[in-house]
Amino acid sequence: MKSSELFETAKTLIPGGVSSPVRAIKPYPFYTKRAEGSKIYTEDGDSLIDCCMGYGPLLLGHAHPFVKSAIKDQLDNGWLFGTPAEAEIKLAKIVTGDHPSMDMCRFVSSGSEATMAAIRLARGYSGKKDIIKVEGGFHGAHDGVLIQAGSGATTMGVPDSAGVIPEIVSHTAQVPYNDIESLENLLAKNNNVAAFIIEPVMGNIGPILPEDGYLKEVRKITEENDVLLICDEVICGYRLGIGGAQVKYDIKPDITTLGKIVGGGLPIGVFGGRREIMEMVAPAGPVYQAGTFSGNPLTLASGIAMLNYIHDNSRLYERLDGYTKIIHESLPEKYRDSFVRLGSIFKLFFREKPPKNYVQAKESNTEKYADFWKKMLQSGVFLPPSQFETNFVSAAHTEEDIEYISGAYNKCL
Numbered sequence: 001m002k003s004s005e006l007f008e009t010a011k012t013l014i015p016g017g018v019s020s021p022v023r024a025i026k027p028y029p030f031y032t033k034r035a036e037g038s039k040i041y042t043e044d045g046d047s048l049i050d051c052c053m054g055y056g057p058l059l060l061g062h063a064h065p066f067v068k069s070a071i072k073d074q075l076d077n078g079w080l081f082g083t084p085a086e087a088e089i090k091l092a093k094i095v096t097g098d099h100p101s102m103d104m105c106r107f108v109s110s111g112s113e114a115t116m117a118a119i120r121l122a123r124g125y126s127g128k129k130d131i132i133k134v135e136g137g138f139h140g141a142h143d144g145v146l147i148q149a150g151s152g153a154t155t156m157g158v159p160d161s162a163g164v165i166p167e168i169v170s171h172t173a174q175v176p177y178n179d180i181e182s183l184e185n186l187l188a189k190n191n192n193v194a195a196f197i198i199e200p201v202m203g204n205i206g207p208i209l210p211e212d213g214y215l216k217e218v219r220k221i222t223e224e225n226d227v228l229l230i231c232d233e234v235i236c237g238y239r240l241g242i243g244g245a246q247v248k249y250d251i252k253p254d255i256t257t258l259g260k261i262v263g264g265g266l267p268i269g270v271f272g273g274r275r276e277i278m279e280m281v282a283p284a285g286p287v288y289q290a291g292t293f294s295g296n297p298l299t300l301a302s303g304i305a306m307l308n309y310i311h312d313n314s315r316l317y318e319r320l321d322g323y324t325k326i327i328h329e330s331l332p333e334k335y336r337d338s339f340v341r342l343g344s345i346f347k348l349f350f351r352e353k354p355p356k357n358y359v360q361a362k363e364s365n366t367e368k369y370a371d372f373w374k375k376m377l378q379s380g381v382f383l384p385p386s387q388f389e390t391n392f393v394s395a396a397h398t399e400e401d402i403e404y405i406s407g408a409y410n411k412c413l
């Protein structure tokens with residue numbers, strides 16, 4: 001069946017026809033039959049160069065042989081135990097070893113679960129009620145953070161969700177990104193703040209990069225005010241390099257959340273931090289958290305393979321940085337200033353300059369983006385369908401792919 005027909009049927013069975021809102025491309029999304037390396041093969045017989053990469057997890061590309069073989073080996077030994085398994089210890093050793101801020105970590109099944117648990121942990125540890133998030137920051141689809149959330153929520157025009165009761169979000173305050181003064185002012189007025197949750201490099205209205213010194217100031221001010229710093233590195237983790245944004249920008253959060261790449265493409269979330277904080281988590285401590293699929297053997301096998309591969313091939317980060325540099329430098333001159341890139345992440349904003357925060361990002365011309373996006377798709381390049389989602393290249397992209405993408409940018413712009 002073709003994508004348009006599949007979507008008609010899907011709409012009768014699944015709300016909006018999709019399992020996650022950003023996928024509801026108009027007039028209908030293409031359906032993927034198979035994916036390998038840098039390519040997606042659709043039900044309509046098209047092959048596309050993928051710059052969405054599962055929204056970030058696929059740093060090595062689709063169906064990477066090394067990760068695939070680890071998953072296959074695990075399949076022969078069962079895929080859900082409901083008991084501890086040695087692989088948890090192996091993955092925990094890699095993850096804590098790569099993040100100097102983490103003495104301990106706990107595995108969950110998604111980034112949303114990780115941030116939900118991290119916020120509960122911060123409240124349980126500090127005994128305080130409020131949290132601060134960044135305007136436009138997306139930390140998953142749970143109640144306390146669904147206020148002016150980026151990416152899908154921003155594109156769909158529903159930053160606040162129906163069904164989220166005001167009492168819950170009344171404990172969530174917001175500050176603009178790259179704005180230290182607002183954070184200082186807010187903290188001066190409120191001494192009931194448990195945590196400040198921030199994506200160190202914003203990936204969900206962006207990417208938007210931190211200005212020089214911003215993250216170090218954030219760390220200093222949160223420390224001075226006895227507020228826990230939660231770095232949500234669900235996108236940044238292993239994307240900006242081993243150790244993510246916190247190593248790159250040399251900051252030490254109290255709690256870190258990870259997801260995406262850590263699972264090698266299978267569902268995962270991780271939260272971790274200092275021992276005295278993490279030992280508050282059940283059953284070691286009083287902050288409850290649990291999950292049937294947490295630390296499941298298939299994801300652990302895939303994650304361990306992914307992270308081992310990255311450690312053995314860490315030069316891949318330089319290659320990917322080179323790729324986004326080529327795309328940037330080959331753009332028509334008038335677009336170069338509004339292109340943002342950091343390592344393997346990149347995005348062209350339809351505004352004059354890269355945004356510094358949510359308000360500026362929202363000024364982008366989303367109609368122009370939609371037009372451009374469609375042309376790119378027709379040219380055989382799949383970009384994330386929203387102006388507010390980050391583009392990714394992977395280690396599976398070849399120099400020819402990058403040349404093709406650059407050519408498509410030029411043609412479609």
Ligand code: PMP
Pocket residue numbers: 055109110111112113115138139140141199203204232233234235259260268269
């Ligand atoms: N935090 C950030 C920074 C994210 O980008 C996302 C997902 N895009 C999440 C949390 C939620 O992760 P998941 O979709 O795995 O629940």
